[in-house]
Amino acid sequence: MNHWIIAPILLPAIMAPILLMSARYDIVLARVFSLASTVALLGIALALGSMVGDGQILSYALGNWVAPFGIVLVADRLSVMMLVLTALLALAVLFFAIDGGDRDGRHFHALYQFQLMGINGAFLTGDFFNLFVFFEVLLIASYGLMVHGGGPARVKAGVQYVVINLVGSTLFLIAVGMIYSVAGTLNMADLALKVPQVAAADQALLQAGALLLLLVFCIKAALVPVHFWLPGTYANAPAPVAALFAIMTKVGAYCVIRLYVLAFGEEAGAAAWLAAPWLLPAALVTLTLGMIGVLAARRLGQLASFAVIGSMGMLLTGIALFTPQALSAALYYLLHSTLAGAVLFLIADLIARRRPGIDDQLSPAPRFAQQSLLAAAFFVAAIAATGMPPLSGFVGKLLILDAARDNLQATTIWALVLGTSLLAIIGFGRAGSTLFWKSTAQPGNFPAPATGNALALVAIGLLLAGNVALTLFAGPLTAYLEATAQQVFATHRYIEAVLGNTVLPGGLL
């Protein structure tokens, strides 16, 4: 058995208590440990990537209890790709936090590592209940990170965030219970085998459970009509935390891909493609509402939040088509939108820090320090986020549009995607011209901040470079993503990898 699979969970799980106990009074030590752990995570994720690169699916039985009786971790191309993305984002965001934000409150680095543990676990687990547990781990850490630094508005938004996620967790448990009561299993691969055999009388219970679970994932992915928590949370969270949260919405999207292709996909009999009729309209409405929000935003942080909602709509539109081609396009857009969404929050924070009193409001104000540099960064990020050529957002949208061509709703999808792109361009263009151009007509200057925020700028540069790299290497990357999508849709190989070696004890079943 390959023990590397559990390393992305174990490493932060060990590092976080060390940070909590040994490095709590020494910020330099905490930063070094946190950085080292995140770099090591990236290394492990890349190593796992080379292991699954040949199309192999690795499964890891915890405590050597065979599936479906024990809990398994599964590493395939999709989950490892998400691990690499998480580690890359976490590393860049950590640079930004080390620039000073991590000293606003206590235990930032420990919570950060716990958060990474939860996210990595959610991507690796092959078991529903384990997924619930890792959701809780990442949520509990995110509650702490969300109110990092404190302040009335942030704590208020934090309470709302906790409440909505507790309700979400309750729904998750009810949904898991409903599915278990019918299928009698919590293992995802085993569920995929059991779902086609469910009796007609039990179908209602099974499908209600599965759709309830879809609702929970949609809460995480901030899909309309359960998106209301996102703008308040992201706009009030500390910038590095909001940037890291860009991957959390993708956890929801990942779970939708994993579960509704594997267990409720083509082979599922009466429950086949259960999610598709709900997901596509919801995703299209999300896309529209998000981009209208971009147009209506009055602060840059708000604009970034609605851009994230819009991009989730775009991403889930690709997923909801449920074809391998559309999935590979959606995965490309997922990589792009995570990086582009995160960098917007970081830029918004640097601008807010340079304009005391007026913060990141989209209203004309005097010039501030490093204005042209931040304007250039915003310009590149806006091109990527709105999906204009030549950056990765354009490639991603083009791939999704191309994949939607054979769909019955192709006209609607094309019209909405292109129309909302225009809205986004207007919204971002207006925000940028108000922030950077109208300020030149104002008298006076804001005083320069004490530091140049070199590390924060490095973080922004890294994320933007990631977007450029996605564009430059779009060819080999799409080839890899196509193989990934094919692997996701070849569900029997996943089931074989998880249950293949299982020798059922005689007499028990």
Add this chain to the structure above:
Amino acid sequence: MEFLLSSAIGLLTAAGVYLVLRARTWPVVLGLALLSYATNLFLFATGRLVLNQPPVISASAAGYTDPLPQALVLTAIVISFGMTAVIVVMALRSFFENGSDHVDGKAEDAA
């Protein structure tokens, strides 16, 4: 027994949903607690209701009760207990920082 359990779950859920929709944080916390109780009972029932049967293999057993939901409920209880503590602390902090226990942080008259 089925009627008793299902009506208890329904009552707890209804009361929980009502309280979660209230405007002040303390009823919301209570509502979340009630919801988690309802969920725990529901999870327990997913293994079917069985009386006086062992959950582990034994030679003399005539039948078994499903042990898995019991393990799940244990985990769920631990998590919901911890989360109730977290939300109480967050709600208190919000009350002290905002001077109001309103979920939206509004002034007293809004409730």
